[in-house]
Amino acid sequence: MRYAFAAWFLALGFTAAAAQSPVAPPVATKVAALSLIGDRLLVVGSTISTGSRIDKNAKTILPLATDEIDVATVLAFEKRANAVRPQLEVVLLRAKDPSIHQLQDDVVAGKRDFRELLSAVAPLARRAGATHLVLFAKSRGETKIDMGDGSIGTGYVDGVGFYVDRWLRKQQTHEGEAEVGILAPFAYFKAVVVDLDGLKIIGEEISHQAKALYPAANVREARDPWDYLSATEKVAALKTLSDQGVDRIAAKVLGRF
Structure with missing residues (x-):
């Protein structure tokens, strides 16, 4: 019987000791946001298509000396996170390494x-002490330019840039119709949600946006659609698209945490 009581006290003591052991508090979620979509522009010139899905568009890469688009992208995400999940800590990152x-x-x-x-x-x-990462990365997809009443485009694009259609199209004006080309900014990216413990991908949301721009009256005499916007206006147009894209997918991204 003594042995039975001793075993009982030992078990009780062990249980009490275990109950008194400090329990580590849960690690608070801290999200790092990084954008890699805005280091260069992809300029795509349309060609006449005969029905083939082979991408024959002329493509030019233009490096960007500014990271304005990447900064705007993560700022848009932070703004949305503050509105939807104000208790969530978000830290913004930049990647300068080429x-x-x-x-x-x-x-x-x-x-x-x-x-x-x-x-x-x-x-x-x-x-940065983050537990998770939201990486905005370039995404490749079929070119679909929003024309308002449909879409056009051939081949594939990725990241941010402009699709230039130099073949004449009709635009309604106060004077009737004008024959103009099209300059279309695009922002094709995805937000990849990563648990940094083991680099586990726990979610991915895609945003592909492209919208046709026609020349304003004061630039209608421009010979080439590329000249419809100034350099500053081009960057502003791409920042607007990236903001809209982030806004569309942010709620689903934030729902992963």
Whole structure:
């Protein structure tokens, strides 16, 4: 019987000790937001299509000396997060290393794996004390330019840039109709939600937007659609699209936490 009581007291003591052991508080969620969509412009010139799905568009890469578009993208996300989840801590990141942007372009081209890109940017988020990362990365998709009453476009685009249709189209004006080309800014990106503990992808939301712009009356004499907007106006148009894209997907992204 003594042994039975001793065993009972030992068990009781062990249980009490276990109950008194300090329990580590749960780690608060801290989200790092990083955009890699705005390091360059992709300028696509349309060609006459014969029905083939082969992308024959003329493409030009124009490096951007400013990171305004990336900054605008993460700021738009932070604003939306503050409105929807005010208790969620969000830290904004920048990636200045050109090798990270080159790696992303290789991923879009199918030459590298997306996890390699995550491994390259994860240290930035971890140094900021983040538990999660929302990475805005370039996404490739079919060109679909919103014309208001339908869509046009051939081939594929990714990231941010402009689709230029130099073939004449009709635009209603106060004087009747004018024959003009089309300049269409586009923002094709995805928001990838990553748990930094093990680099686990826990969600992905895609935003593909492109909208045709016609020339204003004061630039209607422009010979080429590329000249419809000034350099400053081009960046502003792309920032507007990225803001709209973030706004469309932010609620679903925030629902992953």
